Amino acid sequence: MDFLGKFPAMSRGELRDFKKGIDSSFSEFTSEHGEAIESFFDPLLHFLVWFEKLLLATPWPLILLIIGVFSWLGSRSVKIVIGAVLAFVAIGYFGMWKDTMSTLAIVSVATLICISIGIPIGILMARSKYAQAFFTPLLDVMQTIPAFVYLIPVVMLLGIGKVPGLIAVCIYALPPIVRLTNLGIRLVSKEALEAADAFGTNYRQRLFGVQIPLALPNIFAGINQTIMMALSMVVIASMIGVAGLGVPVLRSISNQYLALGLLNGLAIVALAIIFDRVTQQYGKRLQKHRHGDLHE
Amino acid sequence: MSKNEIAISIKGLYKVFGNRSKKMVTHLKNGVSKADLLDKYHHVVGLKDINIDIPAHQISVIMGLSGSGKSTLIRHINRLIEPTAGSIDIYGENVLSMSKGTLREFRRHKVAMVFQKFGLHVHKTVAENVAYGLVIQGMSLKKAKQKSSKWLIRVGLEGFENHYPSQLSGGMQQRVGLARALATDADILLMDEAFSALDPLIRTDMQDILLNLQQELHKTIVFITHDLDEALRIGDSIAILRDGEIIQQGSPQDIILKPDDEYIVDFIQDVNRGRVIQIKSVMDKGVSIEGPNFHQNMVLEDILPEIVKSTQQMVNVTNDQNQVIGSVDLKTVASAIAKPVIQSNNNANYTQSSSTELT
Ligand SMILES: Nc1ncnc2c1ncn2[C@@H]1O[C@H](COP(=O)(O)OP(=O)(O)OP(=O)(O)O)[C@@H](O)[C@H]1O
Ligand SMILES: [Mg+2]
Numbered sequence: 001m002d003f004l005g006k007f008p009a010m011s012r013g014e015l016r017d018f019k020k021g022i023d024s025s026f027s028e029f030t031s032e033h034g035e036a037i038e039s040f041f042d043p044l045l046h047f048l049v050w051f052e053k054l055l056l057a058t059p060w061p062l063i064l065l066i067i068g069v070f071s072w073l074g075s076r077s078v079k080i081v082i083g084a085v086l087a088f089v090a091i092g093y094f095g096m097w098k099d100t101m102s103t104l105a106i107v108s109v110a111t112l113i114c115i116s117i118g119i120p121i122g123i124l125m126a127r128s129k130y131a132q133a134f135f136t137p138l139l140d141v142m143q144t145i146p147a148f149v150y151l152i153p154v155v156m157l158l159g160i161g162k163v164p165g166l167i168a169v170c171i172y173a174l175p176p177i178v179r180l181t182n183l184g185i186r187l188v189s190k191e192a193l194e195a196a197d198a199f200g201t202n203y204r205q206r207l208f209g210v211q212i213p214l215a216l217p218n219i220f221a222g223i224n225q226t227i228m229m230a231l232s233m234v235v236i237a238s239m240i241g242v243a244g245l246g247v248p249v250l251r252s253i254s255n256q257y258l259a260l261g262l263l264n265g266l267a268i269v270a271l272a273i274i275f276d277r278v279t280q281q282y283g284k285r286l287q288k289h290r291h292g293d294l295h296e
Numbered sequence: 297m298s299k300n301e302i303a304i305s306i307k308g309l310y311k312v313f314g315n316r317s318k319k320m321v322t323h324l325k326n327g328v329s330k331a332d333l334l335d336k337y338h339h340v341v342g343l344k345d346i347n348i349d350i351p352a353h354q355i356s357v358i359m360g361l362s363g364s365g366k367s368t369l370i371r372h373i374n375r376l377i378e379p380t381a382g383s384i385d386i387y388g389e390n391v392l393s394m395s396k397g398t399l400r401e402f403r404r405h406k407v408a409m410v411f412q413k414f415g416l417h418v419h420k421t422v423a424e425n426v427a428y429g430l431v432i433q434g435m436s437l438k439k440a441k442q443k444s445s446k447w448l449i450r451v452g453l454e455g456f457e458n459h460y461p462s463q464l465s466g467g468m469q470q471r472v473g474l475a476r477a478l479a480t481d482a483d484i485l486l487m488d489e490a491f492s493a494l495d496p497l498i499r500t501d502m503q504d505i506l507l508n509l510q511q512e513l514h515k516t517i518v519f520i521t522h523d524l525d526e527a528l529r530i531g532d533s534i535a536i537l538r539d540g541e542i543i544q545q546g547s548p549q550d551i552i553l554k555p556d557d558e559y560i561v562d563f564i565q566d567v568n569r570g571r572v573i574q575i576k577s578v579m580d581k582g583v584s585i586e587g588p589n590f591h592q593n594m595v596l597e598d599i600l601p602e603i604v605k606s607t608q609q610m611v612n613v614t615n616d617q618n619q620v621i622g623s624v625d626l627k628t629v630a631s632a633i634a635k636p637v638i639q640s641n642n643n644a645n646y647t648q649s650s651s652t653e654l655t
Contacts, residue, residue, distance in 0.1 A: 195415030198374060199429045199480070200404035209431075213419045 030156050041163045044113075048162055052105035052243075056098065063101075064088055071274065075281035084278070087270040096245065096267050103234055103244035103271065106162070110169040110230045115223060118174050122181025122219075123207065132182065139175040147172060147236050155240055165242030169233045176225035184218025185211045220283035227275045234268055303352035303484060303516040304373060309382030310346075311368055311540075314339035317380045330539065342368040343540045346382070352483075353514040355506075357531035359521055359563075365540040366520045367412075370488050373518060374407045375399055386484070404433050408477035412489040414469045416461040416476075423448060423457040425472050429480035444479035451475045451505060467498035471505075478509070485517045492521065503530055524563055528552070528572050536560055549577040553632070570597035570633045578632045579613045579622035589614045592621065596629050603629060 010018065055063070064085055071077075071084040091100050125132045151168055158164040188211050196210045212219070238246025245264045252261030312320040312333070320339045324330075330341040343365050350356045360366050371377040372384060375391055384391045386406065394402060408429065416425050423441050426448045430440035448457065451471040461469050470490060477485055491499045507530060510517065521527050527534050528548045535545040536559075544556040552572055555561045576592035589612040590599055603611055603626050610625040 191411060191413045191415040192417055194376065195409070195411060195417070196432075197376060198403060198409040198411075198415075198486075199432050199476075200400040200402070201432050202400060205432055210417060214417075216419075 026153065026156065034157055038158055038163075041158070041167075044109075044166065045161075045163050048105065048109050048166060051109060052102055055101040055105050060092060060097065067274075071278050074278035076285065077277075077281060080274075080277050080281065084274045087274060091267050091270065094263050094267075096248075096264060099243070099245045099248065099264070100267055100271070102242075103231075103246070103268070106166060106169065106237065106242055106244060107227065107230045107234070107271075110166055110173055111223070111227050113166070113170050114174045114177050114226045114230070117170075118177035118222070118226070119181050119219065122178045122222075123185065123212075125178070125182040126185035126211075135178065139178060142171050143175045147233065151236075151240060160241040162242055165237035165240050168240065169230050169237050172233050173226045173229040176229065177219070177222035180218045180222030180225070181215065184215025184222075187218065188214045217283055217287045220279065220286060224276060224279040224283065227279065228272055231268060231272045231275070301352040302349045303387060304348075304350040304518070305383075305385045306346055306348045306350075306372070307383045307385075308345060308347065309343055309369075309372060309384065310380045311342035311365075311372070311377065312339050312380045313342055321381045341540050343372075343379075346540075346542055348535055348542060348545065350516065350518060351533070352387075352516045354532040355510060355517040355519055355530050357519045357521060357527040357534045358537055359524065359527045359534055360537035361522055364537045366522070366537055367488050368540075369537065370486050370518055370520050373484070373486055374403055374409060404429070405480065406482050407484040407486060408480050408482040409486040410470070410473045410477045410488070410490040412492055414461070414466075414473045414493075416469055416472055418461050421458050421460060422453055422464070422472050425461065426453075426475045426479055428476055429482075433480065440479075444475070447475040447478045450478070450509070465498075467494050467502065470494060470502060474502075474505070478513075483516055485515045487517060487519045489520050489522065491526065492523065499526070506530060524567055528567065536563070548572065549574060553577055568597075570600070571595055573632055575599050575613050575624050575629075576621075578628050579624045580628070581622045583623050584612050584620045585610050585623050587611055587623075589618070589620060591616075596633055599624070600629055600633075 009015075058066075067088055068081050068085050071081045075081070088100075091097060121131075121135060125135050147168060150171055151164075154164045154167055158167070192210055192214060193206070196206050201209070234242075234244055235246040235249050238244060238250055245268050248260050248264045249268075251257065252264070310321045310324065311317075312324070314320065314337070316337070317339060320333055320337060320341075323333060323337070324341065324344060330344065333339050333341055346369060358366055358369060368377060372379055373386070373391070375384075375394070379392065386402075389402075391399075391402070417428065420428070423445070424437070427435075427437060427440035427444045430444055431437055435443070445457075448454065451474050453468065453471055453475060456464065456468065461472060464472070470493075473490070491502045494502060503526065506517075509515075519527075519530060528551075531548055533545065533547055534551050535542050536551070537543070538559055544551060544560055546554075549572075551560065552564055552567065552569060555564055573596050574593050575590065575596065578596070579592070585608060587606050587608055587610055588602065590602065592613050592615055599611065603609055603624070608625075610623055612620045613622045613624060615621050
């Protein structure tokens with residue numbers, strides 16, 4: 001009766017030893033390899049710091065101009081350009097310029113990392129069902145595991161700072177680009193591929209000439225999602241020492257500063273909307289030839 | 297160009313779909329029927345013991361109903377599909393023993409393909425699509441566009457170079473497909489129901505374009521269709537495929553006048569025979585009369601008024617050298633137009649084979 005009433009768990013002592021074992025072997029690993037791993041990420045740190053400094057050193061009118069030009073190149077929509085520039089003007093006016101530049105830096109670098117890791121993994125998954133079987137559950141875990149859980153080992157290994165923050169952001173933001181690259185390539189029509197094969201196309205020509213261009217709208221949707229998820233990690237990243245808009249948000253939570261939290265939160269939302277509209281419009285333009293609209 | 301040169305020789309070709317296909321071929325060779333193979337072993341027979349020699353520089357049509365294995369057969373020629381058993385030689389070269397690299401080179405230079413659903417690359421312009429084969433051969437896009445532009449013009453796409461496929465009608469898209477195939481200068485052209493997706497009028501247009509090009513280019517064309525009128529219109533020879541087997545091969549005249557079995561009789565019964573059958577196929581050889589002369593390739597429909605006009609209701613048939621080689625009379629023409637004639641001996645064959653199939 002007692003057996004059924006209480007789950008036959010490990011005894012408290014056993015469990016303690018089990019956890020201790022894991023903890024101590026991980027600390028051992030950390031003390032042995034922590035420095036090596038840290039120095040491995042050094043170039044990344046330098047790049048991030050350099051980029052952040054660059055953004056901060058650039059005169060604000062120039063940044064506004066760059067924002068305008070990028071929005072125009074991406075969206076070809078005057079409305080979006082005006083909206084983007086106005087949003088940045090407001091951000092500056094309310095004294096959030098510096099934090100916004102820091103956030104912009106980490107989100108940009110994280111996105112670049114995710115693209116350069118995620119697209120090749122997506123290609124690999126589209127090519128081999130074994131790769132697909134290996135990566136799919138991994139991506140599921142990355143997307144669902146609470147961020148705080150993987151922050152623990154990352155912080156144990158690398159301490160508090162920009163690099164662990166960046167890694168945390170990347171773990172969370174990587175899955176969509178991988179998934180959508182894989183999906184996009186798998187959705188390329190059989191007819192288009194058969195025609196390519198019939199003309200003697202080799203693997204490289206097939207990948208870069210047919211599969212990736214045809215998957216591009218999906219890949220772009222993936223990039224859009226990745227940027228959005230990176231932005232949504234800003235507050236959590238600031239908990240482990242990443243500068244940016246997340247820091248004042250955290251401060252206002254602990255001190256109950258309503259206005260400060262609201263303003264910085266809205267700045268994150270504004271960034272998200274700008275990035276989203278610009279990349280979505282760009283993605284739509286990539287798809288244009290499929291719908292028979294006349295090409296400029 | 298020698299008239300009897302064989303471009304593609306297919307021998308004992310089998311294609312069975314399934315995991316244990318090799319074993320299934322042994323079963324087939326031992327007389328197990330296709331229905332049993334499906335019921336008992338769950339394997340689909342795509343092609344069974346195909347033997348066909350396709351002559352060079354002609355249009356060879358392969359005809360059959362949906363599911364008869366036409367697409368499967370034509371894809372064996374450039375090895376888009378691997379056979380289960382058999383051999384395929386192209387100008388004496390064994391396609392099946394080619395390494396991957398050799399096969400790619402073979403596809404780049406020797407054989408081009410046109411698809412039923414066009415198979416165009418929607419992210420490329422018309423000019424880029426037409427240049428595709430040359431780019432794959434290793435040419436720069438600029439040079440490939442230059443070199444392929446004459447084909448683009450030849451099929452009537454001038455002015456559409458920078459359009460995207462989605463901006464074109466089906467007929468125009470297939471012109472792109474045709475120009476793309478012609479641009480590689482491959483001798484062999486594989487066309488899998490290339491015009492089947494098009495409206496009747498546009499289809500006739502495309503057939504004209506193809507026939508026109510062929511007069512000049514003398515390519516070896518394998519043309520798949522399920523449409524007998526199309527087969528008769530463009531085919532120098534026709535092979536008929538049913539359930540993965542070739543049941544008759546011959547000239548269009550042979551198929552119409554001497555159908556081998558009832559399946560083919562069904563196929564040809566709606567054909568306008570007067571417009572297809574040439575007088576040389578029905579003439580009395582050697583018999584000549586006093587009367588007007590007509591060329592042997594004239595079709596019955598055109599000769600009929602002339603015969604009615606003539607005094608003896610009979611005309612002479614001449615060859616290319618204008619020599620009289622025979623004659624036809626009204627009765628012969630009328631009966632040839634009237635009904636499909638099944639050769640009695642072939643018909644006996646058919647009943648025999650079909651009864652064995654049924655048991
Ligand atoms: N990959 C495959 N696996 C299993 N069966 C197949 C496969 N490909 C084709 N078949 C079968 O082989 C037969 C011949 O198919 P095929 O596509 O060659 O016919 P078809 O004559 O081209 O028909 P259609 O006119 O519809 O194009 C069909 O019964 C089809 O179901
Ligand atoms: Mg087919």
